[in-house]
Amino acid sequence: MRIVITEFMDEPAVARLRAAHEVVHDPKLVDDAARLLAAVAHADALIVRNRTQVRGELLAAAARCRVVGRLGVGLDNIDVAACQARGLRVIPATGANAQSVAEYVVATALLLLRGAYRSTSQVAAGAWPRSALSNGRELGGKTLGLIGFGSIGRRTARLARALGMRIVACDPMLPAGDAAYAAHEAQALSLDEVVATADVVSLHVPLVESTRGLFDAARIGAMKPGAVLINSARGGIVDEAALAAALKSGHLGGAAIDVFAAEPLPASPHFDRCPNLVLTPHIAGVSVESNERVSALIADRVLEALAGAAA
Numbered sequence: 001m002r003i004v005i006t007e008f009m010d011e012p013a014v015a016r017l018r019a020a021h022e023v024v025h026d027p028k029l030v031d032d033a034a035r036l037l038a039a040v041a042h043a044d045a046l047i048v049r050n051r052t053q054v055r056g057e058l059l060a061a062a063a064r065c066r067v068v069g070r071l072g073v074g075l076d077n078i079d080v081a082a083c084q085a086r087g088l089r090v091i092p093a094t095g096a097n098a099q100s101v102a103e104y105v106v107a108t109a110l111l112l113l114r115g116a117y118r119s120t121s122q123v124a125a126g127a128w129p130r131s132a133l134s135n136g137r138e139l140g141g142k143t144l145g146l147i148g149f150g151s152i153g154r155r156t157a158r159l160a161r162a163l164g165m166r167i168v169a170c171d172p173m174l175p176a177g178d179a180a181y182a183a184h185e186a187q188a189l190s191l192d193e194v195v196a197t198a199d200v201v202s203l204h205v206p207l208v209e210s211t212r213g214l215f216d217a218a219r220i221g222a223m224k225p226g227a228v229l230i231n232s233a234r235g236g237i238v239d240e241a242a243l244a245a246a247l248k249s250g251h252l253g254g255a256a257i258d259v260f261a262a263e264p265l266p267a268s269p270h271f272d273r274c275p276n277l278v279l280t281p282h283i284a285g286v287s288v289e290s291n292e293r294v295s296a297l298i299a300d301r302v303l304e305a306l307a308g309a310a311a
Contacts, residue, residue, distance in 0.1 A: 001306050004039045006030045007049035009071060010295035017299050021045075021306065037061045044309075045302050047071060048078075050282065051263070055079035059086075067091060067305040069298040072285060073152075074234055076207045091301045095151045096293040097285035101204075101232050102156040104258065104284035106163065109144070109200045112228045112254030112276055113137040137253075140164030145198025147191065147214075148205035148233065149174055149181070156202060157184040170194050172210075195219060200228045207234035217242035226253035232284035235260040244270040247277055258284040 003017050005025040017023050021044075029036050030052045040046055040062040047069040048054060054068055059082055068078060070092040083090050111117050114136035122129055144160045146153040149171040157167045167186040174180060176188040195201060201223060205211045215229070215238040223229065229252060231238050240261060246252040254276035263282060271277060285294075 001044035001310070002042055003045040003047065003302065003306075004029070004043040005047040006036060006039075006052045007071065008291075009047060009298075010291050012292075013295035013299040016296075017303065020303055040065065045069065045306055047298060047302060050074060050077050053077050055082065059083070062088075066309045067302055069093075069302045071294050071298055072097065074206055076234060089305055091298065091305065093294040093297045096297045097290040098152045098155040100287040100290035101152045101285045102159050103287075104232055104256075104280075105156045105202045105230050106139075106159045108230055108256035108278050109160075109202075109228060110139050111278065112256060113139055113142070113200070115254070115276060139200075142166070142199040143168060143197055145169070145194040145201045146186070147171075147194060147201065147203045149184075149186065150204060153202075153204040154180060154184050156204070157186050161185055165200075168194050168197055171205075192222065195222050196224065198227060199224060200230065202230040203233040203237055205233055205237065207236050211237050213237070213239055215239060215243070217245070220246045221251065223252065225251055228252065228254040228256075230256045232256075232258045235263060240268070241270045244274050244277075247274045250275075254278075256280070258282055 002022045005014065005023065006029040008027040009025060014023060014025050024039055029039060037058065040058060043062055043065050045067045046054065046062060046065050049071045054077060059079060065088055067089045068083060070078065070090065073092045073094055075090065075092060078090055080090055116133040116136050119129055119133055140163055143166045146157060146167065146169040149169040153169060161167060167184065168189050169181065169186045170189055170191050181188045189197065217239060220242050229243065238257065243255055247255060256278040258280045259282050271279065
């Protein structure tokens with residue numbers, strides 16, 4: 001059988017796939033629509049990350065395809081309903097990148113609250129901005145608000161608790177009495193209560209119609225003065241212009257944004273000269289270790305699915 005991999009994947013996992021099937025692995029395939037359509041026309045399995053749009057023309061071209069492996073957890077780039085209607089199995093790498101995302105959240109929260117880690121060039125040049133950088137805040141004792149309390153939110157809660165944070169969380173898929181909250185020493189609150197309470201708000205929800213624009217100007221305005229907002233979930237959940245305005249006005253104390261409404265992020269006047277802002281190119285869940293875990297999991301599951309289909 002033939003497996004087409006349209007974006008980067010860990011080589012040992014690719015080799016394991018090649019040992020069993022014909023494999024086309026080209027990380028540039030996602031950016032060449034004509035070659036991509038030609039490749040998937042002969043694919044029994046398709047493996048993608050977040051940029052390949054498995055819908056419409058691409059899905060129609062993949063007439064032979066039996067399984068789609070997603071090197072990550074978000075499924076907003078895949079028309080899941082259309083896949084299911086065709087009997088095409090969609091396999092995300094649930095949980096495999098949770099540690100990487102959780103570490104990103106905690107690391108950026110530390111950086112943004114302390115505010116002292118961008119002084120290297122000044123100190124190296126002979127400046128001594130000690131007074132200006134002595135107003136940083138500690139993470140311990142602060143409240144972390146998690147919007148979404150699945151595997152990544154829970155892993156983040158565990159790391160943050162180890163640093164002395166209090167955890168509050170909300171998740172529309174979990175009742176307030178769900179055992180997961182108590183197991184992770186998290187207090188279940190409403191969305192509005194989390195937003196008003198937390199010193200650091202971290203987003204861990206998918207991009208669906210109910211979450212699109214969830215953090216608009218009004219909700220950002222309802223956050224505590226000086227609070228930090230971290231979005232490692234999906235672009236489109238946060239109104240980027242409203243976020244930039246809140247940073248520039250001083251209402252927010254900082255923000256770390258890893259995902260954007262348009263990716264790659266076009267040159268953005270919104271973010272020009274924003275204080276205490278960290279922008280990263282959708283890499284919160286990507287590390288050497290998480291890439292190995294995600295790739296290995298998807299390789300195994302795709303091989304299992306193809307074996308079942310051939311039986």
